[in-house]
Every structure is written in C-alpha cells, then in structure tokens.
Amino acid sequence: MGELHEVLAHVFSGRLKPVVDKTYPLREARAAHERLENKEQFGKVVLNP
Amino acid sequence: MKAIRYHEFGGPEVLKYEDVADPALRKDQALIRVKACALNHLDLWCRKGLPGVKLPHINGSDVAGDVVEVGEYVTGLKAGERVLLAPMVFCNRCAECTAGRQNMCRDYSVLGYLNDGGNCELLAISPVNVIPVPQELTYDEAASVPLVFLTAWHMLHGRARVKAGEVVLVLAGGSGVGVAAIQIAKLAGATVIATAGSEAKLDQSRELGADFTINHYQQKISDEVKKITGKRGVDIVIEHVGQATFEESMKSLRPGGTLVTCGASSSVASSRCWAPTWAPWANCTRCWRTFSPAGLSR
Numbered sequence: 001m002g003e004l005h006e007v008l009a010h011v012f013s014g015r016l017k018p019v020v021d022k023t024y025p026l027r028e029a030r031a032a033h034e035r036l037e038n039k040e041q042f043g044k045v046v047l048n049p
Numbered sequence: 050m051k052a053i054r055y056h057e058f059g060g061p062e063v064l065k066y067e068d069v070a071d072p073a074l075r076k077d078q079a080l081i082r083v084k085a086c087a088l089n090h091l092d093l094w095c096r097k098g099l100p101g102v103k104l105p106h107i108n109g110s111d112v113a114g115d116v117v118e119v120g121e122y123v124t125g126l127k128a129g130e131r132v133l134l135a136p137m138v139f140c141n142r143c144a145e146c147t148a149g150r151q152n153m154c155r156d157y158s159v160l161g162y163l164n165d166g167g168n169c170e171l172l173a174i175s176p177v178n179v180i181p182v183p184q185e186l187t188y189d190e191a192a193s194v195p196l197v198f199l200t201a202w203h204m205l206h207g208r209a210r211v212k213a214g215e216v217v218l219v220l221a222g223g224s225g226v227g228v229a230a231i232q233i234a235k236l237a238g239a240t241v242i243a244t245a246g247s248e249a250k251l252d253q254s255r256e257l258g259a260d261f262t263i264n265h266y267q268q269k270i271s272d273e274v275k276k277i278t279g280k281r282g283v284d285i286v287i288e289h290v291g292q293a294t295f296e297e298s299m300k301s302l303r304p305g306g307t308l309v310t311c312g313a314s315s316s317v318a319s320s321r322c323w324a325p326t327w328a329p330w331a332n333c334t335r336c337w338r339t340f341s342p343a344g345l346s347r
Binding site for chain 1 (some may be wrong): 053084249
C-alpha cells in the first residue's frame, strides 16, 4: 500500500497518465478478453457495468 | 446485480453475463458501485484455470466507482465519493501489513483472484482498499491505474532502484505494465527503449515518452539495443513477457545490469521454469547483479 500511494500521488497530480485503450459494456466482456488475448490493445481494456 | 461470471475454465466463451446475489455489506466494509473495471492478463489466466480459483468465479482486479453505503464501523468515507480500489487482499494485522508491505503478507492475494472481483455492479470491501480519486480522472482512467502502475513502480523503484541517466528497456510498451513503466522510468530521469509489435504502437510508445523504439517482430531486440547503447546494453530490463523474449532480454542487459520480471504473459509455465533454466547460466557468467521476480503483481 505504501508504494501504491506513492505512485497514485504522481497519477493524481498528472505526472503519470493512465492510458485507456478501449471500453466495453460489461456484457461484452468476451470481446474485451479477446482484444487482450490477441494483443490488440495499447493501454488498458476497460469494462463498464 | 449483473455480473460476468464463469462456471468452468476455458476460452472467452465461458464468460456468462448473469444475475448474482448482491453482496452483503458487513459493518466494517464499504459498498462500492462499480463504474469501470480494467482487464489484466490475470483475468485471462484465472478464466483459463489458475490454481486456487474457485468456481463459479467473478474476475476483476482494477475497480473504480462510487461509494454507495458504508458500514456502521467505517469512518472517513461517505456515500457518493468517487474512488478506486487498491487491488489487493491482505490481513491488515501482521508485521508486513502494518509496515505497508502488504505484498509480503502471508494472506496476500490480488482482488479477483482467490476471491470474487469487480466484473459486476456492486462490491463490498474493506475501507483500507478504498482510495478517493480527484474529479479530473474519469472512472475509466482511474480503473486503468492500480495494478499496472503499482507493478511497474515496484519493479522500477522497489526492485531495480532506477536512477536518472540510466537506460531502461521496456518490453511490450503497449501493454498495461508497459505504458506505466515507460512513464515511470521517464519521470525518474531515465532513457527509455520500448518494444512493440506494430508501427502504431511504436508511435504511441514514443508519444508516451519512449526515446527509442524497437519492433519486436521485425527486429532482434538485443541487436537494436546494442546499436542504441553503443554495445553497452541497458541498465534495467522490464521483462513481463516471459518465454518469448527472455533470452533477448538477458542479452540486452549490460554486465551488472538488472532484469526485473513480472507476469510472463507469453507463457505462464515459463515463469516456473526460468529459475532452473536460466539461473545456472546467469550465475555462470557472473554478470547479472539482480534477477528479481516481482511476482504476479504488487
């Protein structure tokens, strides 16, 4: 947790930027898994419930 | 609530969108409405059948959402707060936990691995895991942070002790750990060489701050590293691919350099066979200062 809070401080201040690749509705988790499995992503694949 | 759950291990087809019971909120927990949950390779491994995963199972380690309700014993959090969740499970009582090294706790696990995770609408969790996020971050962005930024930070700072002026090779710059490692290494003042498998990803890696890029399908990583570093090799390799790249990673290190591993996404099995396969060779050359497995995640 110590390291998590350290790195989050940089994220929250904008020095490190999260990279969202693509979002999918939760029900389309299958397609999201396939995207990651096929190495198509740049950054994070995100599900939205 | 709705959840993505699986009742058997296998390919993506085992994932079922179905109704499950809402979690019961204990008096010492907070109830979170999940707005975004990012995927990790851990989700794929669990789905394929990682030892310890109990069926039926709900994946999901990286969660952002809103606090819906807090239990009677919880202070310092209130309904409506936008939060992300620390992606780990730990006892919060032992010496390691109380020292902030929860990853060394004997009960340590990652959220969504041995227990159900965030591929659902509601999650009841200990308040120590609940971290408020600033308004500037979207839920999708907040969910994209915890596991990979923590892992990359632990690899670069916790293990490799990266310093300004060092040269860091980041494999798979487009991966979750890769996008975090490129930025963390740059922030530390290092020079970054990133690899990726397509021109688009190489461009994106440079936009994130990579100083040099290598197409790992068309170029030999260690040859390019030698050209870039004037035959010296890099100070640190962030190696999270495994079997497919491990030899090239070792060849890219300068004598006395540091290789840090996590994940091993090209082969889970390779993470188990590295030690007997590679340690004798590494010891034999007496070149490598550290061989430092960071574990699945920290």
